[in-house]
Amino acid sequence: MFEILQYKFIQNAIIASFFGGAGCGIIGVWIIMTRIPFVGVAMSHAAFAGAIFGLLFQVNPLLMAIIFSLISAALIGPVAERTDLDPNVSLGIIFSVLLGIAFLGMGLLKGPKTEALNFIWGNILLLSRGDLKLLIIIVLSIFLFLILLFKEIQAILFNREIARAVGIPEKAIFYAMIFLSGMTVALSLNTIGGLLIFSLIINPPSAAYQLTYNLKTMFFLSAFFGVCSCMLGLLFSYIFNIPSGAVIIIVSSVIFGLSFIFSPKRRVKQYESS
Amino acid sequence: MNQIVELKDVTVSYRENVALKNISLNIEKGSFVAVIGPNGAGKTTLLTAINGIGNILSGSVKVFGLDINSRIRREIGYVPQSLSIDPRSPISVRDVVMIGRSSKIGLFRYPNRKDIRIIESAIELVGIKELSHRPVGHLSCGEQQKVALARALAQQPDIMLLDEPTSNLDLRSQKEIIDLIDKIYQEKELTIIFVTHILSHIPASCREVIFMKRGCIIWSGGVDKALNEKLLSDLYDCPIKEIKKEYV
Numbered sequence: 001m002f003e004i005l006q007y008k009f010i011q012n013a014i015i016a017s018f019f020g021g022a023g024c025g026i027i028g029v030w031i032i033m034t035r036i037p038f039v040g041v042a043m044s045h046a047a048f049a050g051a052i053f054g055l056l057f058q059v060n061p062l063l064m065a066i067i068f069s070l071i072s073a074a075l076i077g078p079v080a081e082r083t084d085l086d087p088n089v090s091l092g093i094i095f096s097v098l099l100g101i102a103f104l105g106m107g108l109l110k111g112p113k114t115e116a117l118n119f120i121w122g123n124i125l126l127l128s129r130g131d132l133k134l135l136i137i138i139v140l141s142i143f144l145f146l147i148l149l150f151k152e153i154q155a156i157l158f159n160r161e162i163a164r165a166v167g168i169p170e171k172a173i174f175y176a177m178i179f180l181s182g183m184t185v186a187l188s189l190n191t192i193g194g195l196l197i198f199s200l201i202i203n204p205p206s207a208a209y210q211l212t213y214n215l216k217t218m219f220f221l222s223a224f225f226g227v228c229s230c231m232l233g234l235l236f237s238y239i240f241n242i243p244s245g246a247v248i249i250i251v252s253s254v255i256f257g258l259s260f261i262f263s264p265k266r267r268v269k270q271y272e273s274s
Numbered sequence: 275m276n277q278i279v280e281l282k283d284v285t286v287s288y289r290e291n292v293a294l295k296n297i298s299l300n301i302e303k304g305s306f307v308a309v310i311g312p313n314g315a316g317k318t319t320l321l322t323a324i325n326g327i328g329n330i331l332s333g334s335v336k337v338f339g340l341d342i343n344s345r346i347r348r349e350i351g352y353v354p355q356s357l358s359i360d361p362r363s364p365i366s367v368r369d370v371v372m373i374g375r376s377s378k379i380g381l382f383r384y385p386n387r388k389d390i391r392i393i394e395s396a397i398e399l400v401g402i403k404e405l406s407h408r409p410v411g412h413l414s415c416g417e418q419q420k421v422a423l424a425r426a427l428a429q430q431p432d433i434m435l436l437d438e439p440t441s442n443l444d445l446r447s448q449k450e451i452i453d454l455i456d457k458i459y460q461e462k463e464l465t466i467i468f469v470t471h472i473l474s475h476i477p478a479s480c481r482e483v484i485f486m487k488r489g490c491i492i493w494s495g496g497v498d499k500a501l502n503e504k505l506l507s508d509l510y511d512c513p514i515k516e517i518k519k520e521y522v
Contacts, residue, residue, distance in 0.1 A: 148382050155373040158365050159357060164327050166429060167348035167377035209362065213409040218364045265362045 004238070012132050013124045013244075017230030019132075020188045021204075023139035024197070025226030026146060027181040028205035029219050033157035034174075038091030039076055039181065040201040045098040046072030047186040048194025051119045052105035061119070062131055065189050069182035072098065077175045102194070122193030122245035124234060135187040142180050146219065149173060154215055191230070193245040200226060203252035210256075210263035225255050277339075278303040278433060278465050279324055284333035286319050293319040295489040296333065301467065303432075306459055308476045309469045310500070311486035312510050317469040318355065320486065321435040324467070325350045337433070348377045351426025351434040351464075356419060356442050361411040367421050368406045371397055374428035396427035399461070400454060416447030423454060433465045434458070440475045452477050473500070485509050 004010050031040050050068025054061030075094060080087045106116055118126065146153060155163035156170050156177075163170040185197055192200050204225035208218045233248030240247075260266065279301040286294040294316045301307055309317045322328030323335055326342030337346050351374070371393050372385070379385050385393070397406050400420040405413060410421055419439050426434055436455065440448040456477040459466055468480060476483070476497065483500040485493040493505055500506075503514040 151372060151376045151379065151385075152381065154365070154369060155376050158363075158370065158373060161327060161354065162352070162357075162373060162425075163376075164344075165325055165347060165350070165352040165354075166374055166425075167344045167346075169344055169381075209364065213362075213364050213366065215364045215369065 009125050009127070012127050012129065013234055014231070016124055016127050016132055016135060016191050017234050018227050019136050019139040020184075020191045021200070021226035021228070021230035022223040023135070023142055023184040023226075024188060024192075024200045025204040025208075025223035026142055026219060027177075027184050028201040028203075028226070029208070029215075029222050030153070030157065030177050030181065031201060032205040032209060033215075034080075034160070036080055036087050036091060037202055038088045038095060039080070039178065040185070041198045042076060042091045042095040042098060043069050043072050043182050043185045044189075044194055044197045044201070045095055045102060046182070047189050047197075048119055049098050049102035049105060050186070051189055051194070052102050052109070052116055055116055056105050056109055061115075062134075062186070062189070065119075065186040066183065068098075069186040070179065073175075073178045073182035077178050080174075080178075081171075118193070119189055120193050120195050121243050122189065122191055122196060124191045124230075124237075124244045127190050131187065131190055135191075138180070138183045138187055142184065145176065145180060150216075153177070157215070191245070192248055196245045196249045199249040200229060200252055203249075203256045204229060207252075207256040207259035210259040210265060213265075225252065225259075229255060276303040277301065278337065279467075280334075280336040280339075281323065282334045282336075284323055284335060285331045286316075286323055286328050287331045288329075293328075293489055294323060297323075297489075297491060298333075299484070299491065301465060303465055304463060305482060306466045306477070306480045307468065307482045307484060308480045308497070309467060309484045309486055310471065310473060310476075310509070312471060314488070315471075315486040316489040317471075317486055318437050319489075321352070321437050321467065321469060324433075325352050325435055327352075344377070348429060349432045351429050351431035353419070353422045353426050353434070353436045353439055355438050356415050357422075359411040359418065361409070363409060363411040365410050366406070367402060367408055367410050367413070368393070368397070370410050370421050371406075371424045371428050374425035378429060392430060393428050396424040399427060399458070400424045414447070416443050416450060419443065419447075419451055420454065423451075423458065427458065427462070431464065433467070436466065436468045438469055438471070440470065440472070448475065455479075473506075 031037055046068040047065040050064040051061035054064030079090045109116055152168050152173050155168050156174055160170055188197055205222040207225050208221035212218050229248050229252035232251045234244055236247045237244035277300045281297055281299040284294055284297045311317050319328055323330055325347055335342055375389050375393055379389055397403055400423050402420050440451050456479050459479045481497055483497050484491055487509055507514045
């Protein structure tokens with residue numbers, strides 16, 4: 001079995017699993033803690049729509065996915081700020097518009113749609129070296145951003161109004177978080193696929209949230225669960241010859257299920273209610 | 275006169291509702307001012323206008339003689355009305371107090387020994403040392419208010435804005451918080467602006483009172499003069515006997 005590791009595309013897939021899983025795990029904590037999960041959905045579908053339009057206009061799909069993600073990030077920041085509309089409602093509307101645009105692009109595509117479908121399901125084995133380098137750069141930027149601004153990020157995740165009130169430049173940091181999330185989502189499109197990546201953003205941090213009362217541990221666990229989901233998904237995909245993106249999501253869902261069942265926070269609740 | 279907060283013709287609006295109407299107010303350094311009024315009077319909006327997190331439609335707000343910005347906000351401790359914190363939230367009491375110190379430490383820096391000492395002393399002053407490693411969502415409302423006070427103290431502010439810090443608390447917790455605010459004022463010599471709608475919750479050190487109603491300041495003066503039947507009846511649009519039972 002180990003002879004397969006000598007193939008370049010498998011090495012690329014393993015590296016992408018590590019960095020994609022860790023990156024999605026970290027941005028997932030931001031999204032879960034700010035309680036706007038639709039940010040992940042909206043951005044993943046923006047990337048998906050961008051890639052489809054890239055194919056339609058014969059421009060690099062990854063470049064278009066990044067551009068669409070960044071445009072959606074620029075829209076999402078102000079939308080999340082508004083107090084006159086629930087952010088999840090407005091983000092849900094943005095998501096449905098983007099999904100409509102993506103499927104419009106799919107409909108307009110001529111000939112076989114195999115490449116377009118890859119952006120829905122993802123195909124980690126088709127990842128190019130250039131895509132991988134970009135993914136590594138953006139995920140390392142996220143690590144650095146998190147380490148250097150941890151105390152400010154912690155304040156924003158606790159309560160944005162308080163972060164602003166104590167004099168933290170919360171708007172700039174929050175927008176940077178959204179921007180980095182958009183980049184990670186766009187660059188993970190090939191690995192997981194536009195429809196499924198949302199689960200990899202939500203499941204690992206939700207699992208980590210069940211297990212710890214410490215934010216640093218939550219970041220670590222979420223990144224670890226993200227990596228485990230991708231690695232195990234890749235392994236099962238190879239063993240059973242099934243689509244990697246779907247298996248990655250199923251593994252991440254199982255990790256969440258187990259974390260929820262064995263959550264010490266849940267046990268406390270049961271104890272209190274008995 | 276040493277004015278630390280100056281509001282001139284300030285109007286704040288949320289959508290079609292005007293929350294503050296042409297408010298002008300000067301607050302002297304070292305004073306302890308209580309802002310009293312019924313719900314919807316604009317008391318909270320007044321505080322958010324002072325620390326710059328509210329949207330000011332017109333007029334000017336100066337703190338330390340300067341327009342409000344994030345640098346000025348570092349010197350203003352703000353305790354909002356009690357927050358709703360998820361009991362499973364992965365943030366400890368110490369983490370929350372650290373938030374208050376964050377902007378003073380600065381971007382890309384880590385807390386040094388002095389910062390840790392300041393955080394410890396804020397935690398000790400409000401009496402939550404034994405709770406400092408617990409998840410903040412596990413604490414009672416009264417304990418969470420003490421954490422909020424410690425967070426504001428960790429800023430080592432010149433001004434503290436306290437928004438109904440006794441709301442949603444039982445009688446014992448109310449007294450503890452009021453006594454604590456008194457102690458902080460006396461020990462730290464800060465300027466405090468304290469919002470409440472219950473006159474009996476005004477701490478003993480407070481000497482000045484502002485009455486607010488429908489976005490306007492309708493009266494200001496000493497605490498002794500504030501306990502006036504006509505003034506209170508006008509403030510709450512209700513005969514004083516009924517007010518006394520609950521609010522005075």
